[in-house]
Amino acid sequence: MNQTITNQTTLNNVVHIISDLHLCASRPDLLQLFNKYMTEYAPESQQLYVLGDLFEAWIGDDCLAPENAANNPNAAMYQSVIDSFKQYAENHGELYFMHGNRDFLLGQDFEKVTSGKLLDEPTFVNWHGKKTALMHGDSLCTDDVAYQQFRGMVRNPAWQSEFLAYPMAKRVEIANSLRQQSKQAQTEKSNEIMDVNHQAVEVFFSEHQIDCLIHGHTHRQATHELIVDGVAKQRVVLSDWGDRGFYLAVTSQGIS
Ligand code: LP5
Ligand code: MN
Numbered sequence: 001m002n003q004t005i006t007n008q009t010t011l012n013n014v015v016h017i018i019s020d021l022h023l024c025a026s027r028p029d030l031l032q033l034f035n036k037y038m039t040e041y042a043p044e045s046q047q048l049y050v051l052g053d054l055f056e057a058w059i060g061d062d063c064l065a066p067e068n069a070a071n072n073p074n075a076a077m078y079q080s081v082i083d084s085f086k087q088y089a090e091n092h093g094e095l096y097f098m099h100g101n102r103d104f105l106l107g108q109d110f111e112k113v114t115s116g117k118l119l120d121e122p123t124f125v126n127w128h129g130k131k132t133a134l135m136h137g138d139s140l141c142t143d144d145v146a147y148q149q150f151r152g153m154v155r156n157p158a159w160q161s162e163f164l165a166y167p168m169a170k171r172v173e174i175a176n177s178l179r180q181q182s183k184q185a186q187t188e189k190s191n192e193i194m195d196v197n198h199q200a201v202e203v204f205f206s207e208h209q210i211d212c213l214i215h216g217h218t219h220r221q222a223t224h225e226l227i228v229d230g231v232a233k234q235r236v237v238l239s240d241w242g243d244r245g246f247y248l249a250v251t252s253q254g255i256s
Contacts, residue, residue, distance in 0.1 A: 007125045011050025015250040016045035019136070019216030020240035022102065023081060024056035025073040031080060033245040038084040041080075044091040050116075051216045051238065052136035057179070061109035061173040062163045068168050082113050098123065100136045100217065104155060105164070121207075123250065128252050130211040132205070135151060137217030137237070140196040146185060195220065201235060202228050212236065214248065215235075220249035221246070223255070 008016065018037070024029050042048055055074075062068060064082075069075035090096040095116035099106060104233050111118050122133045142148060151158055163171065186194065187193055205213065205228040212234045221239035225232065236255055239246040 008077045008253070009250075011252050013128075013251070014045045014046075014129060015047045015049065016042055016226045017049045017051060017134075017214060017238065017242075017248040017250065019051035020053045020219060020237045021098070022056045022240065023077060025077050027056075029229070029254045030241055031239060032079055034081065035084060037247065038088060042088055045249070047096065048088060049098070049119075051098045051134060051214070052138075053102045053216065053240075054097070054100070054106075055103045056211060057166070057175045058103035058105050060105050061107045062164075063168065064113065065195060082110075083115035085116055089152075096123075098134065098136055100207060101138045103150065105160065120226055122204075124210065127138065127212075127250050131209065132212040132214060133210045135213065135215040137215030139197065140200045140215070141217075141218070142197040142200045143193045143195060144189065145196075146189075176244050192238065194218070202226070205229075205233050210243060214238070216240070 014170070019026050021030060021034060023034060063072055063074070064078060069078075072078075085095055095114060096119050097111070097114075098119050099107060099120055106118060108118075110116075121139070122135045125132050125134065138147070138151065154163075163174065166174070196215075204210075206225075209250070210233070214236045216238040218237060219240040220237055222237050224235040224237070226235060227233070234246065234255075238248060
């Protein structure tokens with residue numbers, strides 16, 4: 001499904017974009033960076049976009065229910081993240097989320113508690129006269145055939161309903177097992193296979209007549225200049241978070 005946000009940016013508008021934070025209870029340093037970002041940097045923006053993999057794994061919004069939070073080591077981290085987002089949405093700007101391959105089960109309850117809005121992928125925006133597409137990025141990694149098959153399976157609503165019907169403990173077990181299988185599978189894949197496919201990127205630019213594409217997932221931060229149909233285009237790749245946080249700022253001056 002495609003979605004277009006029609007609001008145009010005004011001259012002084014500042015948009016922030018983050019992705020691939022992979023927040024989890026075992027990385028308090030990441031939560032600390034996130035808190036710093038949300039209090040010191042995010043308030044400079046009027047719109048904040050989170051382009052997927054905010055969390056290391058999200059096994060369903062019902063993990064927020066009090067009866068499930070009691071045994072969940074991530075519960076305090078979730079609450080802290082939710083509080084920061086809600087504070088941003090209530091006092092600073094519009095908040096948007098997109099699903100990543102780790103947190104595609106984020107749903108309406110998460111939207112409600114954060115006062116954010118989940119976007120379809122891709123979403124198209126018009127920022128300072130440039131038609132820009134926003135994606136997580138995994139769907140462009142078409143050479144990774146095993147992953148695309150896996151993606152097709154776990155994005156199937158029937159599969160998701162079945163998964164969400166399991167008790168929390170079993171879901172945690174399945175998610176851990178998927179992570180292990182994914183790590184193992186990646187040892188057998190080349191870096192090229194796990195990057196975006198350049199032809200898929202060009203087709204995407206051409207089909208949607210966009211000037212710019214912004215995505216995460218590959219963790220290969222860069223600004224790629226390319227020519228499609230004889231016209232100059234830009235593909236901006238976000239960085240994941242680690243020792244340092246990372247955000248893109250889109251202003252009338254460009255992307256930094
Ligand atoms: O995640 P990352 O960045 O390390 O690697 C990704 C691809 N891997 C994944 C899998 C996730 O890491 C698993 C975590 C999911 C947590 C969510 C829990 C909710 C699950 C709910 C289900 C409805 O996305 C990796 C790519 C890499 O990016 C680069 O693009 O290569 O892809 C893989 O490694 C996938 C393997 O190639 C195939 C995995 C086979 C798993 C088979 C599962 C069988 C079904 C089991 C059902 C219980
Ligand atoms: Mn990802």
